Amino acid sequence: MAATQIDGLKAIGYTRVSTDKQGISLEAQLEKIQAMAVVQGAEVLEVIQDAESAKSLERPGMARLLALVDAGKVQVVIIAKLDRLTRSVRDLGELLERFHKKGVSLVSVAESLDTGSAAGRLVLNIMTAVSQWEREAIGERTAVALRHKRAHRRVYNHVPYGFVREGDALVPLPAEQAVIRRIQLWKANGWTLSQIAEALNHEGVPTKRAVDGSRSP
Numbered sequence: 001m002a003a004t005q006i007d008g009l010k011a012i013g014y015t016r017v018s019t020d021k022q023g024i025s026l027e028a029q030l031e032k033i034q035a036m037a038v039v040q041g042a043e044v045l046e047v048i049q050d051a052e053s054a055k056s057l058e059r060p061g062m063a064r065l066l067a068l069v070d071a072g073k074v075q076v077v078i079i080a081k082l083d084r085l086t087r088s089v090r091d092l093g094e095l096l097e098r099f100h101k102k103g104v105s106l107v108s109v110a111e112s113l114d115t116g117s118a119a120g121r122l123v124l125n126i127m128t129a130v131s132q133w134e135r136e137a138i139g140e141r142t143a144v145a146l147r148h149k150r151a152h153r154r155v156y157n158h159v160p161y162g163f164v165r166e167g168d169a170l171v172p173l174p175a176e177q178a179v180i181r182r183i184q185l186w187k188a189n190g191w192t193l194s195q196i197a198e199a200l201n202h203e204g205v206p207t208k209r210a211v212d213g214s215r216s217p
Helices: 026-040 062-072 090-103 119-149 176-189 193-203
Strands: 008-015 041-052 076-079 107-108 164-167 169-172
Touching: 008 026, 008 062, 026 041, 026 076, 041 062, 041 076, 062 090, 090 119, 090 176, 169 176, 176 193
Parallel strands: 008 041, 008 076, 076 107
Antiparallel strands: 164 169
C-alpha cells in the first residue's frame, strides 16, 4: 500500500475479516483506514490483515502488530471499527495499556475514537464494556430459557395416542394400541373418518385428553 505523505507520524493499519464472513469487508476497512490516515496526517507503514476470530488475541496479524508497537516503530494504530480489533473488555484493556506504555494511540474510524486523549480512552472503555454486557446478558437469557424448557419438557411435549411418557421415553399402552389397530382395520375396510369417529363415540372410547383428565374435544 502506498504511504500517505505526512509530517512524521507513523501509523499501522489493522484489519480483520470475520471467520463467518460477516462484518465489514476487507476493501471497506482499507478505504476507511486510508482516509483516516489522511485526516491524522499519518504515514501508513503497513496494513496488517487477520482472518481469525476476535475471541482472543492469539492471531498472527495481532502478533505482528504488537511486535511493531513494542519495538517503538509506530505511533498510531488505525482500525475501521472496534470489533475488528477485539470484542473483549479484558483484551481491550490489555491492548490499551500496552499501547499507552509505548506512546501509541488507537484510532477507530466507525466510533470516531482516538485514545490519544483521556476522554477518548474513557469513552472507548465504556462502549466496549456495554457491548460485552449486552452479549453476556443475551447469553444468560438464552441459558435460562433452555433450562426452563428442559425442566418443563414433559408439560410442553405432546404424548401421542397409544403411548404414555415414562421419564424421557414413550411407552406403548396396550388398551390404546388395541384401539389403534381397530381403527387401522376399519380404514382398510373403507370406513370414513366420520364412521370411525361415530363408532368410537358409540363405544365410549375416550380421547387422549379425556384420559389425562383434560377436556374432551
